Amino acid sequence: MPQLTAIVTGASEGLGKSFAIELARRNYNLVLISLPGSGLPQLASYLRKNFNIRVDEIETDLTNAESYPGIFNHLGLKSITAHMLINNAGLGNWSWFEDKGTAFYKKQIELNVITPVLLTRLFLEQANTDTTSYILNVGSLGGLFVVPKKQVYGATKSFIRYFTKCLQLELSGSKVRISLLSPGGINTKPELLVMNNRLKGLSKATIMEAEDVARIAIDGLLKGKKEIIPGLMNRFLVVLNGLLPAFAKEAIIRSRLKLILKS
């Protein structure tokens, strides 16, 4: 079978880096995208040395409008057709709405909403209609639950949920498979690791390692799963969310809010 090519956004660290390593193990050629100066060339050279794959790295700011056509122009010039797009890059926050400025929210909405929509549009334009193409949109359980201090982040992930579910219907007769990844907390960086280590009980049981999430996500994507929710506890919470009446959910959120306000 000829080697297929996957684009991974936000590949320099966290979940994106785990996606890059997981896909390299599965013999995919890679197009890795991250901000300049984030260590992408080092990751690319590690992957080239350790796996028999082609790796192209593109250092660009995905909130810059010129970055999207720039990526596909690069692929066109190198005669590369991408078969998989992993819309992973995203900007999170854990802060009261008033505590971040307008520039932060603008960047968060651009990276979490505009970037995956426009990359998906351009990816589909170049996709080979004779072979199966795959798109994985990285959402979050935060897009399903109302979580205080994640107001704009959660809203961007709700957008991704709606966008993905709608595209799944629109593309159902085609050779494009599109999956939504809805993870709970992931130990992707030191500050999250510290925060997650402080959790107890049920909340702690929802946390997963990035390598496991990446492996489960790629398995689900290739199987054509519509929504991938890694972790038994996270799947249980989603089922519970569907069963509880609205007033009970609001009471739980209010009690969590009280706890947050006290801490």
Ligand SMILES: NC(=O)c1ccc[n+]([C@@H]2O[C@H](COP(=O)([O-])OP(=O)(O)OC[C@H]3O[C@@H](n4cnc5c(N)ncnc54)[C@H](OP(=O)(O)O)[C@@H]3O)[C@@H](O)[C@H]2O)c1
């Ligand atoms: N971590 C969690 O608990 C969790 C839970 C649910 C969902 N998710 C979702 O999973 C995805 C990955 O999260 P993560 O925790 O792995 O994030 P992360 O560790 O912050 O990594 C984000 C990646 O995106 C890149 N990036 C950031 N801004 C960019 C920009 N403007 N242009 C290009 N690349 C940019 C970063 O590059 P630099 O290294 O240069 O900054 C980095 O490679 C996100 O969509 C997030 O919402 C995460």
